[in-house]
Amino acid sequence: MLKNKSVLIVGGAGFVGSNLCCQLLQEQASITVVDNLLSAETDNLPKSQRLSFILGSIANDRVLAQVGKDYDYVFHLATYHGNQSSIFDPIADHENNTLTTLKLCEHFKGSSRLKKIVYSSAGCTVAKKTYDEVGATDEDAEVSLYHDSPYQISKIIGEFYGNYYWMKYDLPFVKARFQNVYGPREILGAGRWRGTSATVWRNVTPTFIWKSIHKESLPLENEGKASRDFIYVGDIVNGLIACAINGRAGEVYNLASGVETTIKELAEAINHLTNNSTPIAYTNPRPWDRSGKRFGSTNKAKNEIGFQAQTSLEEGLKKTIDWTKENQNLILSNISKYTYFMPELSTYL
Numbered sequence: 449m450l451k452n453k454s455v456l457i458v459g460g461a462g463f464v465g466s467n468l469c470c471q472l473l474q475e476q477a478s479i480t481v482v483d484n485l486l487s488a489e490t491d492n493l494p495k496s497q498r499l500s501f502i503l504g505s506i507a508n509d510r511v512l513a514q515v516g517k518d519y520d521y522v523f524h525l526a527t528y529h530g531n532q533s534s535i536f537d538p539i540a541d542h543e544n545n546t547l548t549t550l551k552l553c554e555h556f557k558g559s560s561r562l563k564k565i566v567y568s569s570a571g572c573t574v575a576k577k578t579y580d581e582v583g584a585t586d587e588d589a590e591v592s593l594y595h596d597s598p599y600q601i602s603k604i605i606g607e608f609y610g611n612y613y614w615m616k617y618d619l620p621f622v623k624a625r626f627q628n629v630y631g632p633r634e635i636l637g638a639g640r641w642r643g644t645s646a647t648v649w650r651n652v653t654p655t656f657i658w659k660s661i662h663k664e665s666l667p668l669e670n671e672g673k674a675s676r677d678f679i680y681v682g683d684i685v686n687g688l689i690a691c692a693i694n695g696r697a698g699e700v701y702n703l704a705s706g707v708e709t710t711i712k713e714l715a716e717a718i719n720h721l722t723n724n725s726t727p728i729a730y731t732n733p734r735p736w737d738r739s740g741k742r743f744g745s746t747n748k749a750k751n752e753i754g755f756q757a758q759t760s761l762e763e764g765l766k767k768t769i770d771w772t773k774e775n776q777n778l779i780l781s782n783i784s785k786y787t788y789f790m791p792e793l794s795t796y797l
């Protein structure tokens with residue numbers, strides 16, 4: 449459906465962005481990627497004559513001038529990855545997470561060609577902070593004024609700006625609220641050092657898979673009681689495209705599997721699929737994180753943009769484990785950049 453369309457992907461060298469590039473190339477779109485490689489590598493980008501790459505921050509006026517305005521669709525996936533990096537360096541978060549959205553809105557307001565700008569928001573910004581049993585979080589859930597990290601603040605401010613530019617300037621801004629994405633092309637240690645070990649151990653699923661393949665014990669905080677909604681990256685890509693084509697400007701859609709899985713269940717599933725019998729290691733909860741249980745409601749996305757996740761957790765984990773095994777050298781080359789900051793990583797080399 450995006451055949452011959454001109455598409456800008458901001459943050460396109462990252463995990464979700466590179467998967468989106470692959471899918472859009474299959475659909476014969478022409479792609480421009482802008483990325484400053486803060487948490488990505490160009491190795492992750494597919495090679496194609498239909499894809500051009502601009503190195504730099506989308507918050508930079510020179511880069512924006514180079515990017516121009518001649519696009520049918522824009523996907524804004526840039527972020528300062530992730531919660532812990534943002535706590536370590538809130539200013540860097542502001543520059544790469546909040547400011548990127550504001551600059552993009554300013555740049556594209558009044559663009560006559562633009563059909564949709566799809567913004568990657570995060571379900572964590574609206575989920576209740578609780579360990580009690582929860583129902584699925586709807587799109588119109590209340591937004592708290594008290595967040596756990598600058599990252600979460602930036603993600604929701606991005607929604608505020610998008611809403612403002614839609615109301616004031618008719619900017620066709622659609623918000624896609626992701627739950628926890630996992631899948632191939634999420635490279636541990638991709639990009640630059642961002643102050644904490646979360647530069648390498650960037651998300652729970654790739655971390656567990658890597659450690660499990662290496663027959664290590666998986667670290668479970670707070671007995672693994674927290675729950676999340678894990679959605680396969682292939683599904684997220686389809687959801688982003690559904691937002692671009694069918695999403696209504698000014699609206700927000702959850703991109704969720706709708707399935708609640710505890711972190712303990714995730715660890716056990718990964719240990720099982722990788723034949724890792726090393727016992728789980730129980731650790732203390734992260735002091736900053738009040739997010740206990742959460743998962744997303746799928747009704748609105750299903751009814752209004754025709755999106756439903758198709759990949760079961762087991763199927764998605766199998767694909768991700770296979771990809772990780774096949775790409776161990778690529779991952780190792782990224783991890784090895786940080787042995788100076790994290791000497792314990794030398795054991796993998």
Ligand SMILES: NC(=O)c1ccc[n+]([C@@H]2O[C@H](COP(=O)([O-])OP(=O)(O)OC[C@H]3O[C@@H](n4cnc5c(N)ncnc54)[C@H](O)[C@@H]3O)[C@@H](O)[C@H]2O)c1
Pocket residue numbers: 458459460461462463464465482483484485486487488504505506507524525526527528529543544545548568569570571603626627628629630639
């Ligand atoms: N992965 C998840 O589970 C998840 C969940 C909720 C929301 N999201 C959102 O989805 C988007 C994609 O996430 P991801 O997991 O692919 O992360 P990622 O870190 O792999 O991708 C982000 C990309 O943005 C780039 N970037 C950072 N600052 C930039 C700037 N100033 N200009 C241009 N590019 C810049 C990074 O180098 C990277 O390539 C992010 O906006 C993230 O907040 C992701």
